[in-house]
Amino acid sequence: MDKFETLTGVAAPLPMINIDTDMIIPKQFLKTIKRTGLGKSLFFEMRYDDAGKEIPGFVLNKPAYRQAQILVAGANFGCGSSREHAPWSILDFGIRCVIAPSFADIFYNNCFKNGILPIRLPQETCDKLMKAASNGANAAFTADLKGQEITTPDGEKVAFEVDSFRKHCLLNGLDDIGLTLAKKTKIEAYESARKTAQPWV
Amino acid sequence: MTAPRTLFDKIWDSHLVDRQEDGTCLIYIDRHLVHEVTSPQAFEGLALSGRKMHRPGQTLAVADHNVPTTDRSQGIADPESRTQVETLEANGKAFGVRVFSMSDVRQGVVHIVGPEQGFTLPGMTIVCGDSHTSTHGAFGSLAFGIGTSEVEHVLATQTLVQAHAKNMLVRIDGKLPEGATAKDIVLKIVATLGTAGGTGYVIEYAGGAIRDLSMEGRMTICNMSIEAGARAGLIASDETTFAYVKGRPMAPAAADWDKAVAYWKTLSTDAGAHFDATVVIDAATIVPQVTWGTSPEDVVAIDGCVPDPKKAADEGKAKAMQRSLDYMGLTAGQPMEEVKIDRIFIGSCTNGRIEDLRAAASVAKGRTVAATVKAMVVPGSGLVKKQAEEEGLDKIFREAGFEWREPGCSMCLAMNADKLEPGERCASTSNRNFEGRQGRGGRTHLVSPEIAAASAITGHLTDVRKLLA
Numbered sequence: 282m283d284k285f286e287t288l289t290g291v292a293a294p295l296p297m298i299n300i301d302t303d304m305i306i307p308k309q310f311l312k313t314i315k316r317t318g319l320g321k322s323l324f325f326e327m328r329y330d331d332a333g334k335e336i337p338g339f340v341l342n343k344p345a346y347r348q349a350q351i352l353v354a355g356a357n358f359g360c361g362s363s364r365e366h367a368p369w370s371i372l373d374f375g376i377r378c379v380i381a382p383s384f385a386d387i388f389y390n391n392c393f394k395n396g397i398l399p400i401r402l403p404q405e406t407c408d409k410l411m412k413a414a415s416n417g418a419n420a421a422f423t424a425d426l427k428g429q430e431i432t433t434p435d436g437e438k439v440a441f442e443v444d445s446f447r448k449h450c451l452l453n454g455l456d457d458i459g460l461t462l463a464k465k466t467k468i469e470a471y472e473s474a475r476k477t478a479q480p481w482v
Numbered sequence: 483m484t485a486p487r488t489l490f491d492k493i494w495d496s497h498l499v500d501r502q503e504d505g506t507c508l509i510y511i512d513r514h515l516v517h518e519v520t521s522p523q524a525f526e527g528l529a530l531s532g533r534k535m536h537r538p539g540q541t542l543a544v545a546d547h548n549v550p551t552t553d554r555s556q557g558i559a560d561p562e563s564r565t566q567v568e569t570l571e572a573n574g575k576a577f578g579v580r581v582f583s584m585s586d587v588r589q590g591v592v593h594i595v596g597p598e599q600g601f602t603l604p605g606m607t608i609v610c611g612d613s614h615t616s617t618h619g620a621f622g623s624l625a626f627g628i629g630t631s632e633v634e635h636v637l638a639t640q641t642l643v644q645a646h647a648k649n650m651l652v653r654i655d656g657k658l659p660e661g662a663t664a665k666d667i668v669l670k671i672v673a674t675l676g677t678a679g680g681t682g683y684v685i686e687y688a689g690g691a692i693r694d695l696s697m698e699g700r701m702t703i704c705n706m707s708i709e710a711g712a713r714a715g716l717i718a719s720d721e722t723t724f725a726y727v728k729g730r731p732m733a734p735a736a737a738d739w740d741k742a743v744a745y746w747k748t749l750s751t752d753a754g755a756h757f758d759a760t761v762v763i764d765a766a767t768i769v770p771q772v773t774w775g776t777s778p779e780d781v782v783a784i785d786g787c788v789p790d791p792k793k794a795a796d797e798g799k800a801k802a803m804q805r806s807l808d809y810m811g812l813t814a815g816q817p818m819e820e821v822k823i824d825r826i827f828i829g830s831c832t833n834g835r836i837e838d839l840r841a842a843a844s845v846a847k848g849r850t851v852a853a854t855v856k857a858m859v860v861p862g863s864g865l866v867k868k869q870a871e872e873e874g875l876d877k878i879f880r881e882a883g884f885e886w887r888e889p890g891c892s893m894c895l896a897m898n899a900d901k902l903e904p905g906e907r908c909a910s911t912s913n914r915n916f917e918g919r920q921g922r923g924g925r926t927h928l929v930s931p932e933i934a935a936a937s938a939i940t941g942h943l944t945d946v947r948k949l950l951a
């Protein structure tokens with residue numbers, strides 16, 4: 282997993298609530314057995330018409346936002362399925378930070394496992410950031426994980442919360458599995474105790 | 483004396499392997515279900531890092547999302563789907579994981595197979611790379627969906643790094659009125675909480691109306707916990723649970739059985755335990771329901787009307803509602819029962835169990851599917867199909883004009899060939915009505931098996947109570 286320290290990039294506004302995982306990446310793209318290559322299909326239904334042509338009005342098709350690295354969205358982002366194809370497609374497009382008033386649990390977890398920083402902020406703050414992101418061309422935001430702070434194009438600073446362990450892993454690009462395997466003796470001790478108490482498990 | 487604890491807290495505490503100073507917990511995972519869509523990258527990751535599976539015997543794999551529901555003797559036509567299913571079987575072999583292959587009578591939707599086999603047991607932690615893993619909570623186990631990275635984590639360590647969720651109690655007091663089902667209860671719950679209302683919570687369902695439900699009904703309720711945004715949903719085990727589990731192939735037997743039941747009986751919420759949120763619904767107010775929009779919270783009574791966006795709480799909501807109505811091709815104020823239906827889907831991990839098929843068959847019996855409707859019944863598993871055929875349900879459906887299919891997820895998510903055409907409208911017993919869920923441009927109304935069957939007969943959304951009156 283790539284480290285996440287500070288990210289400076291264009292933020293794309295997507296002012297819709299309940300953006301579900303089917304909207305992020307529809308199921309026809311779940312048939313892959315790879316993690317990569319999904320970026321071109323991100324937001325497929327909103328991004329392309331029936332003939333497969335880009336819909337010019339969709340934010341990521343607009344010249345100002347084609348290189349967006351941050352996404353500002355409405356509440357309950359990522360609801361629906363557990364598919365990790367959702368964060369994979371976001372990452373593959375080049376977005377590494379999503380800002381919203383709230384996220385669905387599984388999606389939120391999945392982001393951290395893939396080096397994406399999801400930031401929860403109050404509705405009013407998100408509204409302000411949405412407005413700033415909508416200003417168009419090359420309005421760059423900075424997301425600083427270490428300082429837990431977003432800087433808007435006008436230089437305004439917004440603090441955000443993040444779980445300290447997740448922050449630590451993301452900052453250092455740590456792989457969860459490696460960390461857990463270091464606790465192998467604890468796992469095995471747990472297993473042998475369970476085996477006596479609940480042999481059917 | 484320890485402080486009174488909730489059922490969720492008890493399961494959590496008994497699975498705690500490690501707790502870091504910052505509160506991050508490592509919890510043990512007893513059972514892991516795997517399907518073909520969310521697992522290939524996890525097995526690949528394991529192989530690439532040269533890691534082994536920690537305890538392969540705790541994992542059970544079955545292909546369900548991509549499998550055809552028509553004749554399977556020729557294999558899978560779609561090359562990508564075929565690759566996924568073959569990859570699952572190959573990974574099973576390589577890592578020593580049991581796989582129920584497509585030709586196995588035990589194959590079916592992963593959340594139907596687990597309980598059916600006794601793989602799912604009370605008091606356990608159960609995960610799967612699938613959000614509807616919450617289904618297994620019906621057994622009083624902590625069951626939740628995980629992403630593919632977490633699937634890999636479980637394969638390698640049999641544990642997960644988790645933060646403790648909050649406790650919510652949803653109590654359905656009293657008795658359900660005639661014609662209302664478990665599906666109607668859960669649609670009502672989702673409508674009450676909203677799709678994000680359960681975010682960060684594990685919901686415990688309790689109350690008389692929940693106790694009265696069969697295991698099938700309880701699974702329908704827990705299944706859709708995720709539609710309310712909850713991490714998991716659970717129902718304390720009781721005699722109904724034990725009777726269902728007893729004698730299943732993977733359930734404990736002999737002396738272990740008695741020991742297990744004695745333990746399971748300790749697994750209920752203590753009097754006075756703290757819930758961070760409590761919602762109480764009077765069962766008597768729950769009528770047969772239907773969704774009108776593109777979010778599972780968009781619920782009205784089947785004899786009600788399409789709601790008006792102008793009456794929405796705020797502008798964002800109004801906009802979302804209007805977008806839904808445009809997509810669904812509906813207008814505010816239109817009676818739901820006048821909405822014409824093109825397709826019927828009876829199946830999925832929400833309503834693809836034997837009891838659901840019996841309920842639908844009892845409505846279909848001696849009646850005929852409307853000429854304008856294409857209706858399909860997809861049993862949740864090979865064993866459900868077998869039992870239904872032994873009971874003659876397949877005959878009832880076929881004679882009424884329903885298609886009788888092979889088991890799988892099918893048109894619940896339309897990853898295989900079963901899908902809606904753009905603009906087609908479907909009454910479906912599944913759990914999601916998102917845009918394009920059942921096929922690009924397809925329009926989904928979520929309903930109970932009874933309403934789905936009734937709507938197949940009349941050709942429009944139908945209050946089953948009127949048909950049976």
Ligand code: SF4
Nearest residue numbers: 614830831891894895
């Ligand atoms: S039946 Fe539907 S909801 Fe259930 S596992 Fe399959 S696709 Fe998911």
